[in-house]
Amino acid sequence: MSAKQAGAAPPRPEPRGEQPELARRVVSGEARAVARLISGLEDGDPAAAAALAALRGSRGRAHVVGVTGPPGSGKSTLCDKMIAELRGRGLRVGILAVDPSSPFSGGAILGDRLRMQRHALDEGVFIRSLASRGRLGGLSRATAAAARALEAAGYDWVIVETVGVGQSEVEIVKMADTVVLVSVPGLGDDIQVIKAGVMEIGDVFVVNKADREGADRVVREIRGMLEMAAGLAWARAEAAHHGPAPGSAAGSVAGPGAGGLPELPLDAEGHPVLPPILKTVAETGEGCAGLVDAVIEHRRRASESGALASRRLEAARAEMRSLIAYRLLDLLEGERGRGVEDSLARAVASGDQDPYSAAEELLAALSKGAIA
Amino acid sequence: MDRKIRILVAKPGLDGHDRGAKVMARAFRDDGMEVVYTGLRQTPEQIVQAAIQEDVDVVAMSILSGAHNHLFPRVTELLAAKGVDDVLVVGGGVIPEDDYEFLKSKGVAAIFGPGTPTKTTIDFIRANLKRK
Ligand SMILES: Nc1nc2c(ncn2[C@@H]2O[C@H](COP(=O)(O)OP(=O)(O)OP(=O)(O)O)[C@@H](O)[C@H]2O)c(=O)[nH]1
Numbered sequence: 001m002s003a004k005q006a007g008a009a010p011p012r013p014e015p016r017g018e019q020p021e022l023a024r025r026v027v028s029g030e031a032r033a034v035a036r037l038i039s040g041l042e043d044g045d046p047a048a049a050a051a052l053a054a055l056r057g058s059r060g061r062a063h064v065v066g067v068t069g070p071p072g073s074g075k076s077t078l079c080d081k082m083i084a085e086l087r088g089r090g091l092r093v094g095i096l097a098v099d100p101s102s103p104f105s106g107g108a109i110l111g112d113r114l115r116m117q118r119h120a121l122d123e124g125v126f127i128r129s130l131a132s133r134g135r136l137g138g139l140s141r142a143t144a145a146a147a148r149a150l151e152a153a154g155y156d157w158v159i160v161e162t163v164g165v166g167q168s169e170v171e172i173v174k175m176a177d178t179v180v181l182v183s184v185p186g187l188g189d190d191i192q193v194i195k196a197g198v199m200e201i202g203d204v205f206v207v208n209k210a211d212r213e214g215a216d217r218v219v220r221e222i223r224g225m226l227e228m229a230a231g232l233a234w235a236r237a238e239a240a241h242h243g244p245a246p247g248s249a250a251g252s253v254a255g256p257g258a259g260g261l262p263e264l265p266l267d268a269e270g271h272p273v274l275p276p277i278l279k280t281v282a283e284t285g286e287g288c289a290g291l292v293d294a295v296i297e298h299r300r301r302a303s304e305s306g307a308l309a310s311r312r313l314e315a316a317r318a319e320m321r322s323l324i325a326y327r328l329l330d331l332l333e334g335e336r337g338r339g340v341e342d343s344l345a346r347a348v349a350s351g352d353q354d355p356y357s358a359a360e361e362l363l364a365a366l367s368k369g370a371i372a
Numbered sequence: 373m374d375r376k377i378r379i380l381v382a383k384p385g386l387d388g389h390d391r392g393a394k395v396m397a398r399a400f401r402d403d404g405m406e407v408v409y410t411g412l413r414q415t416p417e418q419i420v421q422a423a424i425q426e427d428v429d430v431v432a433m434s435i436l437s438g439a440h441n442h443l444f445p446r447v448t449e450l451l452a453a454k455g456v457d458d459v460l461v462v463g464g465g466v467i468p469e470d471d472y473e474f475l476k477s478k479g480v481a482a483i484f485g486p487g488t489p490t491k492t493t494i495d496f497i498r499a500n501l502k503r504k
């Protein structure tokens with residue numbers, strides 16, 4: 001700051017660069033601006049974060065739908081058909097398709113778009129592929145924020161496709177209003193749905209490739225699982241009449257603690273409501289209108305019961321935590337962060353210092369901003 | 373900030389064969405790039421819309437059908453018309469060398485013929501990105 005300026009009142013912080021401009025262009029639905037904003041969010045660009053802050057008024061408008069399931073189960077093809085169905089109903093659709101980054105090269109092949117490319121020229125559809133970049137968990141750091149960007153740009157539905165392996169399907173449930181869990185016949189294992197360990201996250205169950213043999217069996221298996229959960233939920237609800245069931249939240253019982261079984265919503269009489277199980281043939285579109293209806297119905301119920309609001313509260317919590325985790329990583333991986341970390345790591349490796357005190361020291365240095 | 377190179381690999385035109393494009397997609401990935409693969413029979417309009425939504429740094433197109441002198445310039449024109457001036461466009465496939473100059477004059481930065489080592493293509497891309 002020059003001496004001349006020093007005496008004057010501090011200048012008002014200039015809105016940096018194109019922030020308000022970028023936000024304005026996003027709201028007007030300009031595809032390039034939306035795309036740039038998402039890139040900035042992915043790259044951890046502070047200007048993008050600021051633009052997103054300027055867009056916060058639109059929160060809650062869009063319905064965020066997670067679509068997850070095993071590799072090759074037809075998720076992208078389902079998304080393609082859902083887009084067509086939603087467009088037919090006059091709704092605008094944003095798609096975020098997340099694929100894993102290669103742990104070796106850091107690169108990625110993002111192939112989901114291929115199945116939806118016929119919508120490329122539809123102004124009411126925005127498709128964006130994201131690589132997980134795998135620094136923390138299975139979703140890209142910007143997935144939740146990118147959903148906000150699409151919401152602000154006026155998309156009514158934001159569909160997030162993630163491969164149901166590893167962490168990503170557990171994370172998707174923390175950001176989606178409705179989770180569609182896709183299975184297929186012929187994975188060669190009777191209890192593959194259980195083994196996948198993701199039963200508890202589905203709000204709507206889809207058995208895709210119903211043109212293949214064994215679809216009905218998969219439906220029965222899923223129903224069996226859900227009924228088991230319902231039985232448990234019922235028993236717990238009964239017990240709750242005589243005293244609070246441990247670990248159960250109001251309005252739902254049998255949480256993930258119950259052996260990985262789903263947390264089922266209760267109807268007005270306190271009976272557990274089984275989530276729908278739908279058969280689809282994504283290739284032909286069969287059952288896909290019903291899938292859209294089921295998602296809408298889930299949203300309606302969740303909104304009425306208050307479940308949607310509490311889920312969004314959890315989503316906000318999860319997103320903040322994830323941002324903090326990424327912020328810490330950014331600090332650690334910055335030039336000075338690496339320096340401090342390196343010397344502490346050396347001390348721990350050589351036995352001069354214990355890892356606990358070293359971690360404390362590193363954390364203290366980070367929180368003092370010493371290595372920011 | 374960790375900026376990744378994002379690249380769209382597209383097959384314009386009607387030829388129904390994308391082995392070469394897939395080999396290139398893998399090579400780009402193995403070099404650390406994020407590759408959006410859009411598949412066969414893409415119109416220039418679809419390619420440009422995808423490039424915009426995916427916010428790529430590079431559009432790499434491959435063509436075997438002989439329509440390159442029409443389709444490649446159409447992509448660069450549409451990009452320009454949308455005000456996109458920071459995307460590097462490269463081409464490959466079966467293209468007579470006599471056409472290289474014409475395509476370059478139309479904004480295709482380089483053409484890589486069959487048998488070009490993937491490293492040559494990758495090095496060219498890394499050295500000629502328009503967005504840093
Ligand atoms: N028989 C049959 N094949 C289908 C159906 N739906 C999708 N497929 C095929 O299954 C394959 C995988 O479809 P995708 O939509 O790419 O599956 P995905 O789950 O998105 O795959 P990843 O994103 O790679 O995990 C493709 O060859 C589709 O044509 C269906 O209902 N029946």
Ligand SMILES: [Mg+2]
Pocket residue numbers: 075076077111112161
């Ligand atoms: Mg897919």
